[in-house]
Amino acid sequence: MKITKRTIDLESGVEGPRHDPYSYEEYVVEINDKMIVFHSGLDCWLSINGREIPRLYGKRFGVLPYLMFKNMTGIDPNDFVDLYERKYRRCCGPRLEDIPGFPGETLIVCSSCGKVVDTCFNKQAII
Numbered sequence: 580m581k582i583t584k585r586t587i588d589l590e591s592g593v594e595g596p597r598h599d600p601y602s603y604e605e606y607v608v609e610i611n612d613k614m615i616v617f618h619s620g621l622d623c624w625l626s627i628n629g630r631e632i633p634r635l636y637g638k639r640f641g642v643l644p645y646l647m648f649k650n651m652t653g654i655d656p657n658d659f660v661d662l663y664e665r666k667y668r669r670c671c672g673p674r675l676e677d678i679p680g681f682p683g684e685t686l687i688v689c690s691s692c693g694k695v696v697d698t699c700f701n702k703q704a705i706i
Contacts, residue, residue, distance in 0.1 A: 585610050587654070589663045591698075595621050606659045608652040617648040617656055627651075664696065 588607040595601040603620025616626045625632045625644035632644060649655050654662060674690045680698070683705040687697040 583611055587663055615651055
């Protein structure tokens, strides 16, 4: 398959019950017209064009979605965040600023494009 277009995006959020939330990250890659999403958090799954791939549980938890994402996109999920940050470093460079979020949370935002590049969390601020 000839790649004519490839974009990557990183999305993060919170899942699980309100009293015990978990953070998650979704690695989104669009190749030509195919949208591939690797979800890593409380659960680990892969979806292609909005269709979720069946999961495997037990000793090999998360292995199938991980390997499929790597084979389909050519990007190792462990290297995805570094690749994403390199992509936005061109835009953001030295124009990053710290903006307070929820208590204990700091968002690192690009002042030119408004994209949240990273977050920091300080537990001591809420204890």
